[in-house]
Amino acid sequence: MSELDSIHSESEMKQLADLLLKVGTMLIGSGANTGRARTTVTRIAEAFGYSVELNISQRSIMLTMLDANGSTQFIMVRVIPQHRINFKIISGISRMSWGLVNEKWTINQISEELKRLEDITHLPRWQVLCLVGLAGAGFCALADGSYLDMAFTFIASFIGLFVRQESLKAHFNSYVAVYFSALTASLIAGFASKIGWSDGQKHAYVTSVLFLIPGVPFINSFSDILDGNIMNGISRGATGVLISFAITLDILTTAIIYHF
Amino acid sequence: MNWQLIILFKSIWGGLAALGFAALFNVPIRSFFHIFLFGAIGILIKFTMLHYDTNIVLASLVGAIVIGYLSIPAAHYIHTPPPIFYIPAVIPMVPGIMAYRMILGLITLTGNTKSPTYYIVLADTINAGLKVLFIFISLSVGVIIPMLLLRKESVKDIKVPFIKK
Numbered sequence: 001m002s003e004l005d006s007i008h009s010e011s012e013m014k015q016l017a018d019l020l021l022k023v024g025t026m027l028i029g030s031g032a033n034t035g036r037a038r039t040t041v042t043r044i045a046e047a048f049g050y051s052v053e054l055n056i057s058q059r060s061i062m063l064t065m066l067d068a069n070g071s072t073q074f075i076m077v078r079v080i081p082q083h084r085i086n087f088k089i090i091s092g093i094s095r096m097s098w099g100l101v102n103e104k105w106t107i108n109q110i111s112e113e114l115k116r117l118e119d120i121t122h123l124p125r126w127q128v129l130c131l132v133g134l135a136g137a138g139f140c141a142l143a144d145g146s147y148l149d150m151a152f153t154f155i156a157s158f159i160g161l162f163v164r165q166e167s168l169k170a171h172f173n174s175y176v177a178v179y180f181s182a183l184t185a186s187l188i189a190g191f192a193s194k195i196g197w198s199d200g201q202k203h204a205y206v207t208s209v210l211f212l213i214p215g216v217p218f219i220n221s222f223s224d225i226l227d228g229n230i231m232n233g234i235s236r237g238a239t240g241v242l243i244s245f246a247i248t249l250d251i252l253t254t255a256i257i258y259h260f
Numbered sequence: 261m262n263w264q265l266i267i268l269f270k271s272i273w274g275g276l277a278a279l280g281f282a283a284l285f286n287v288p289i290r291s292f293f294h295i296f297l298f299g300a301i302g303i304l305i306k307f308t309m310l311h312y313d314t315n316i317v318l319a320s321l322v323g324a325i326v327i328g329y330l331s332i333p334a335a336h337y338i339h340t341p342p343p344i345f346y347i348p349a350v351i352p353m354v355p356g357i358m359a360y361r362m363i364l365g366l367i368t369l370t371g372n373t374k375s376p377t378y379y380i381v382l383a384d385t386i387n388a389g390l391k392v393l394f395i396f397i398s399l400s401v402g403v404i405i406p407m408l409l410l411r412k413e414s415v416k417d418i419k420v421p422f423i424k425k
Contacts, residue, residue: 135280
């Protein structure tokens, strides 16, 4: 190998490591479990003929790049900015990782695809709010609520999610945002029970906060622990417990305000 | 309404609840229909089993396992990883009313111990709390059981009948 070749391959390796870390941080940040991030990053690295060792935590990823002989080339660490659940990114990266193994993508193609995934569109905000409102009404129907209860749950979930989005935009702590959102939702739904529009069973009041349940942290927590990533599982579980605690605190607050 | 119709009605609302979470998690639009279907199937199984007096924990576990299994062929068919189907689809099975009863019970238990209903509330809270705990565990573990039993690192390695690659 000439000297020029080795310089080229080293810069290529650095570029690849950068992309691998980006893939990993995007996956963990948008709510993938640790095993998925590890498999995907390893698969992409192997497609380019390198092998990597990973240390994944909830706030950062550490990557060791190994060359073909298995000797360490360099170690890089990248911080995971903020966790925002976004399954489109997970799905997009999963498709990309299979595409690039089968079709021999170049590094530039990957970096363009990642850029495209980063500013991928959401549903329009009003549609998300309406669908989450429907989810609230669905929870109320599952708990044997009447149509009036369901209507109130729809409104409460709709406004509750709006408050959560706005508090996150105003850079409140995410648990505080959950508390504000749950408080708004249960104050609206509890008002219906309070003035006697509901049959006194408090269906609307109970189910209005259910759109906040931490499903992703809890399910990922168990899959991480079963997979052997116990520390990651515990930290995800702690996130879930804290969100549940914020919702509990809100039920306590509403109970005091309305004397339920 | 007879019980079959009530369960069908509830399944449709369960599917809509799953759809709400799909929107919240920004799921690709091509997988919306399957998430609705799986959410509805989970609720259908859970409430049918509850109608025949099955334990609620077992009913939730069976519902979650079926959703986990269904999401493997769906992952092949729609080209989207299984968690994107099963996470929104199991959330409607979370026992909201029971969690509320537990929280309300815990709040009451921090009050006066001399109250005559204290031990009734204590028993009720423990009952609701343990059910919530075990249902949560069975939902989270139930959806991964199929992947654990099929022993493959990636769904692409699992052969699904009737679906061409």
